[in-house]
Every structure is written in C-alpha cells, then in structure tokens.
Amino acid sequence: MRMNHALHILFLSILLGACGGGGGGGNDTGDNTEPGDDDNNNDINILSVALDWTPPTSREDDSYLDLSEIKGYRVFYGESESDMQLLADTGSSDYTDNIIQVPEAGEYYFGVKVYDMDELESVMSNLKRINVQN
Numbered sequence: 001m002r003m004n005h006a007l008h009i010l011f012l013s014i015l016l017g018a019c020g021g022g023g024g025g026g027n028d029t030g031d032n033t034e035p036g037d038d039d040n041n042n043d044i045n046i047l048s049v050a051l052d053w054t055p056p057t058s059r060e061d062d063s064y065l066d067l068s069e070i071k072g073y074r075v076f077y078g079e080s081e082s083d084m085q086l087l088a089d090t091g092s093s094d095y096t097d098n099i100i101q102v103p104e105a106g107e108y109y110f111g112v113k114v115y116d117m118d119e120l121e122s123v124m125s126n127l128k129r130i131n132v133q134n
Helices: none
Strands: 009-019 044-053 070-078 085-089 097-102 106-116 128-132
Touching (some): 044 128, 070 097, 097 106
Antiparallel strands (some): 070 085, 106 128
C-alpha cells in the first residue's frame, strides 16, 4: 500500500539571501569596526531552495488516496542521487512547499516522500538536480 511514486516536484527555484552583520547604524563609510575589533564583518550567505509539490491522488497500486489519509511529507537532499538525507519532515499534509537551507553552494538533488496515517511511506519522487550558487 505504498503511495504513488508519481509525486512530482512542480516548482523548484533558488532563493539567495544575505544576512548582514557588523553594523548598519546609517554610516556609509564602510568602516564598521570598533576599537580592538579586528573583524566585525560577519556577512553570511544563506542559500535556500524553494520546493513546491502536488499531493498524490493514488497509491502505487493505483488505488485512490484521499488527501485526508496523508499525514505528511519528508524532504530529502544530497550531493548525489545515491546519498539522499532527510532534511525536513512537514508532519502535516497541509504543507506542500518548503524552503530548504543548504550548507554551501554546489549541486544538490532534492526529492519528496509522502507518508500516510499508518506511516506507510512512498518511494522517492523523481529527483530534481539544482545548482545552488552564491
């Protein structure tokens, strides 16, 4: 009674953001150091991927799957198709999208599994390869 493996990732885009550190007091001189502070520039790149998917409507045996039977989704990622790691568990069928943070720029694969109220889990969706850049 596994879910249909045709769970598709419909939309996959890269969002890049930056969190600035080290100042912002209105001084545009570029010198945000304090006396005795050798490095006050703590800029951090946050690399994120926005995932969006459509819930399946059938199980792998083609029997009907009602949305009320879906308990949640598990989002996986990895640097290779054979090394996928659990990244997030929505814990709810209400979420069909997720913003995923990746540790650094590079090429990643993303996939989603759906699971039902009995914790029966689908096979992995088709994997989507994304090149995340700074």
